Amino acid sequence: MYLKIIGSILIIASTSAIGYWYSTGFQRHLNELQYLRQMLIMIYGEIQYTQEPLGDVFSHLGRRLKSPYMEWFRYMTEAISDRSRVSFSELWQTSVDLHLAERDLKPKDLEELKDLGTQMGYLDTETQLNVLRLYIEKLEINIQTVREGLASKKRLSNCLGVMSGIFIAIILI
């Protein structure tokens, strides 16, 4: 009997932990999007104020960002300086895959971020800033959407975690 009780408690605890981890995933996703927005606002400001080439922008900002964005920007600075790729978009997409694929960003977020690379670096400053502004606005909509559903999704994950544990325990008993 004691074994059954201990086993049930363990099952419920594990599924609850999974549910909790899943619920914090929504928060991590939101945090990641917010950091991405903050980073892009910094790129926007740097281009608007200094009008420096992208390599210099990444070099300046890289020092102020946290890992792995810092490493990403360092990689971009070096790759731009070496002219290691034919186009900027190719370089940008490779670097996003290399540094951000493991983060809590959804495939859709990564695709949008990669698309940004196709519009960076050419034409005039005004167009460049408009492109960034558009992306930041899109990011804000995404953040808003994630934030709106966050509380209910977190609650649902937590409940599902506990409930599925109870369910499994009942079946096993």
Place this chain on the structure above:
Amino acid sequence: MAENLRRQQIIRVLPKSVQAVLERQGIIFDKLQEIRLRTDQPLFMIYKGEEVMPKGGGKYYVVTKEEVREALEYISHYSLYAYENEMKQGFITIEGGHRVGMTGKAMIEHEKVKNIKHVSSINIRVSHEITGCADDILPHITLHKQVCHTLIVSPPRCGKTTLLRDLIRQISDGNKYVRGCTVGVVDERSEIGGCYKGVAQNQLGMRTDILDCCPKAEGMIMLIRSMSPQVIAVDEIGTIEEIHALEYALHCGCKLLATVHGTSMEEIRKKPIFEQLVKDKRFERYVVLSNRERIGQVEGIYDERGSRCI
């Protein structure tokens, strides 16, 4: 500048395919003067003073539109927007002071060139300093170890900027003819210093402050107010605003080094905006250059009265 460094600076802005062609040719970059990329035209170089058309696969290597675009990406560090102002003037200065000229379709706004689009030709002019080219002139434009107000008169492509650059270096560093002094340079077209990110790539001496890509008239006044130079150097003066700024600098006690397009003292005397300057003996020395026998040949050095010194 070391051959390897120059090679690296030039090669990295060229399309990969053109890089391979140059590698095959075994080019010595110290002897290279120009590389020209024109859409759908053969690749041209001025190498050891002669025009060279490299071959690829038995035929003359023809540059494609994509290669011109690729070169433009590399030249601008994938950031064309950052070079808007330079492109308006038709060139970008890259690391090492090498100048990349470009042509295409000019975009006009308010009757001024706003930018260049559809770039179809790129001309990479390799920077070559000639240090010591002012050695023979310096003793004639200095007095009691102080530089005289000097105007270099020269037709285009006769070495006036090269001479001015070396004079700036020697005056700034100082030597047996002149006491080293602070030189302020207004480099409107990045020709004197070949600045890259605000830092002169050519040797301009240890006491030189350079204001890059700044209009001359405005720049001279800015320099006087901010850096208190003992000598002010400018290239190719010609507008009335620049003459006014020169006079302002004179009143502030700065010595002047300037260049102007011209072929002789007589021509300078006849130019309306210089006539009064010569009459008022604003300049103490006039150095007239030509390319009669060689580039940078000194035709004569004149004093403030316009009388020939040598």
